[in-house]
Amino acid sequence: MAIDREKFPPLYRTVAANDAGLESHSYVPDGLDVLTSHPLNDAPGANPEQFIGLALSTCLNATLEAIEERRDLPHSSQVHTIVEMARDTRGFQFYLTAEVKIPGVDHETALAMVDLAERRCPVAKLIGDNDNVVVKLVTEFSAATPVEG
């Protein structure tokens, strides 16, 4: 199962950094620079939960867009990933639910597209086998209200 990396050299390389911890900022040299803060305080700032949710939503929807293009379908897919953080017996866990809406096609076609996207999207390849990660087709997105403190 190991991939022959010599045969497939990198097409793209980037760096994402955090130097000062959670109450600081995370950045890509010469690129995105984002204020960060702990998810449970009121300070403005993004957090790891949001970054991994953005990774999955963007990657899955980019993959769906490519599938739509290949099938000559107009782009109608949307992906909203709900990320929950909870305690565990040791430390914390993140739980991801990627809700996919494809209003432009019938249910059967949409299901097949989600299944294919999950197998193609590189972020889903990294985390999709995890029990904490669910990708599902929906007709309406969940409300996903904040947890009351």
Add this chain to the structure above:
Amino acid sequence: MAIDREKFPPLYRTVAANDAGLESHSYVPDGLDVLTSHPLNDAPGANPEQFIGLALSTCLNATLEAIEERRDLPHSSQVHTIVEMARDTRGFQFYLTAEVKIPGVDHETALAMVDLAERRCPVAKLIGDNDNVVVKLVTEFSAATPVEG
């Protein structure tokens, strides 16, 4: 191994969305809103590679910061995650190398801290078992130059 989620209700919930595909923007409702673009074009914008790198760097360094605090050490850890994208027999793969620098402690202590952080950080728990993901202690960060097109 399944986690009893009833016993550990969510402490935090957020949503991360992409509606219009890779050449658009990804956002957290009432939060971060980031221009996105394909990693291989010159348009400004972040991409899934950067989002997942930011997730791992921020989460690992937040975990290291907590470990430093618990040991009454000053914060000195930094995490730079190199993300590479390459073709595969089917589609694409992402490869992550999280380089961790902890200049404030001796090598042995730093190694033990990285090992603990890898087991505690929720993002590492999600992706760390994957063969494409490496977390390692370094004394200097790699140059990680862009791939020449």
